Amino acid sequence: MKKNGIKAALTKETPFFMIAPALIWQVLFFCVPFAIIVYLSFVKSSVGLVNPQVSLFYYLSLFDFSYMKIIARSLIFAIANTFFCLMFAYPVAYFLARKIKRFKNVFLFFLILPFWINMLVQIYAWFFILERNGLINTFLLKIGIINSPLHLANNMGTVLFVMIYCYMPFMIMPLYTALEKINERLIESSYDLGANGWQTFKNITLPLSLPGIKTGCFLVFVPSFGEFVIPALMGGSKNMFVGSLITHYFLVAQDANQGAAFTCFSGAILLSVIVLGNWYFSKKINVVRG
Amino acid sequence: MEQAKTFFSRYFFPFMVLSLFLFLYIPIVVLIVFSFNDNPYTYQWSGFTLQWYHELFASVEIWDALKNSLIVAASSVFLSTIMGVLLVFYSAHTFFNKAFVLFYGNLVMPEIVLAVGMLSAFSFFAIPLGLTTLIAGHTLLGLGYVVPMVRARFIDLDVRYAEASLDLGATQGQTLRKIILPLLSPALFAAALLVFIVSLDDFVISFFCAGASTQTLPMYIFSMIRSGASPVVSALSTVLLVASSLLVLIFSSLQIKKTDVL
Amino acid sequence: MRSIRLENITKLYDGEIIIEKLNLTIPSGKFFALLGPSGSGKTTILRLIAGFEKADGGSIFLGDKNITNTPINERRVNTVFQNYALFPHMNVFDNVAYGLRIKGFAADIVEQRVIKVLKTVNLEKYIYKSITQLSGGQQQRVALARAIVNEPEVLLLDEPLAALDLKMRERMLIELIELQDTLKTTFVYVTHDQFEALTVADYMAIMNHDGEIEQVGTPKQVYEFPVSSFVANFVGTTNLLKGTLHLRDGQQFLAIDSLGEVAVVAQPDKPWASEESSLILSIRPEKIDISKTEESGFSNHLKGIVQSIVYHGRSTQYNVKLSNGQLIQVFEQNEEHFPQEAIDYDDEVNLYWQKENAVLLEK
16 A cells, blocks of 8 residues: 555654554453453353353343333333424524524523533432422422322333433534524525525425434434433333343343343344434435435 | 514524423422422421531542542543544554544443443453443543544644644654644543543443442432432532533533534 | 656546656756646645655656655655645744754754744744734745745745735735745746746646646747647637648648638648648737728738627727637737727727737647
8 A cells, every 4th residue: 555755754653552552442342342242142151251152042032022012112212202302402402593692602501501410410300309208299298289199200201201301402402503503694595585484494494404403313312222220210110121121131130141132132223223214314314405 | 684573483482492491400400409408308498508518528438439430530531532642643644544433433332232341341351340440431431532522623733734844844743742732732621521521420331330349429329319319419419510510611611512522 | 956857757546547657847946837727736746746645656856866755854845835834823933943943953043044034025023923913915924934944945835825815916926036036946836827827937837637747838938839729728818720731832821611711830840830730720819900990911811790898907808700600809908098999899800910920739
């Protein structure tokens, strides 16, 4: 391979030793763990690398309705989370990006702030409000609306609600960025050519904000699918999610092989959804580009 | 641009914005206010007190967790920043110039997969869990932020100034030291700050890779929520909120957002 | 000062050939311009000489020394970049001093040489200013100073005036000529602007879209005696008439379709000079005389109708339609405020030129 002048100047200065640390780190702590997970999922009862027997046993045991239910539940929650975040965040991002002139930085600061708050603190805040002895229950009991505490802190609705709360900033940021970038001249041209507010939004603003919508959806959906903290703290132990089950296998049941198989399987499903989503968005965005 | 104020823009948007801000901040405000409440459990305001804060600062467990969090965060920042910069700069015009793509995986992969992967790897090779394994994991995350952020700024600098420096007789190393690093430092600082915050806040990887005897701050809060709300945690949360706000102020002034990474 | 020689240089980019087996000698101590349209490979040649690119074939010589594989920072060549590439975190002095300090010169020598060169480019009042406070023209001169303070054997300039406005550009061109005259360093100036090239160059090379050098010569040679219609069209404007060469009574004529014959003079050394060859006549607009009245004493005379008139300040351009439908451009210098003969649209006019002022081209 030919090297140009800059490259020639480089080879005198051992660049490889400079690059190596980062690469080695990546291999050791990303590639190797990933490989081990895959390995564990296909191998039955081995201690270390001694005498491994390749087997599909752990994968086959996944074809059970209960597993499918768990995966479906996680998918549905992730989709719902994404949907509600999008619906709630879009108008706000739009307003902030395009309509507010004064104090924009102040609004932005307060919009970014929740993003930086530790998720555990966020969950705790709702826990404080919603739990049996928490704010809402003690207040309602005192007033007399209810007679016994509501189980607000241990149901699926709460899980979704808190998920929306925690992931909202991930949707707001890319939407805001994308909406802010839209050239004002394009909007003006649309009005100039006779379109009204709604038409301009539908034909100009919305399509041009699609990349932001795409980023936001992925930023929310992908982590939501594997979420286990919120269900663990707010969902009670009855209903399992993908994240909780993986945690269970690795930390409680100590069944790394089954856990690995389940992880790989769920990962494959997640990947398929991502590919699908990516294809869907690319189609929409390419229509815009013409 | 001026246009007739429709029903939409007059009522809908402000309503949405107000609701969103209320939604985002009511729990936080509640938390802060009630961390000063004399009565630990009910809505009832029994009086202003700092006792929970006294308990907070006296808690050995919390200081321990904080100490661990800071050690891990500082180490991760140090390691990921140095390795990341070296990678970006020295791979630029060589065979490895596409190597940076590898690091995108660190943020794209769901954290739980990274976490169980590392856990399995550590137990596979009989590596004891503790601060070192935590640092390993957090540094990996850090690289996922540092490499793209630094690279974006670096490419711009490289195109504009590196050739001029070489043309004037400097070696690659001199160019890095005298030209690139000084101009890169704002982006580098922002990346370092970001990794610091991410590490402090991280729960998933810590939960799996810290082992039985090590606990970080987020892990502490998790275990406390598990065992029921405690006003000390409210006090801790308030302190963390204030700290976060300060960091965001610093970060905003550097005008870089987390999602710009992707 | 030594000359630069490119021998059989081939350069590919992404699998596409930019230049192939290119040969060029740039004489030492002269102001050399490399002129060509965008994408002609002229910037590539510059970058090859500087060392930013490595040739895929061929060699580059600085004098007798083969520098093909010498790294950038070891060549005694300096570049003035199109976007200046001034280091924003350093002031003017530190920028200019950069190369000297890298080489390890003592601080007092550095100071001496930097101040001297800044005086040469008329920037002595801005020595410690920050780069961001300078105007485009000032930045350009800092870039220049930063390069020449290192006393390179060759100075490469990559479209250095592209970002400046017209007046600034014209001033800088003069300053560059004077600078080269004083320093006697070989300047290699890349541009797509033929006006710039003609103004500054002692010698110039014209490149075409395919990365080939069409012609090398002095500005006057290139302008008055182009070797191809590409050169004739690229450097200045010209009128091209296609026809067949005839010989009659010892005189040479070009027979043009539907138009008739024009008298020509073919260079005797050309192989096609004595045959019936298909050739192109290039006659520049300023060499044509336009008049409503009949005149005598010219070897060539054509009639036409004025289609459009464009006022250029110092000259007026007439586009005249000939009997075969072809449009001819004519430039007349506006010598008088109130010309005696006013030419207007749709006027029938006479075009005259001497056969010696036209050039016959093969392609």
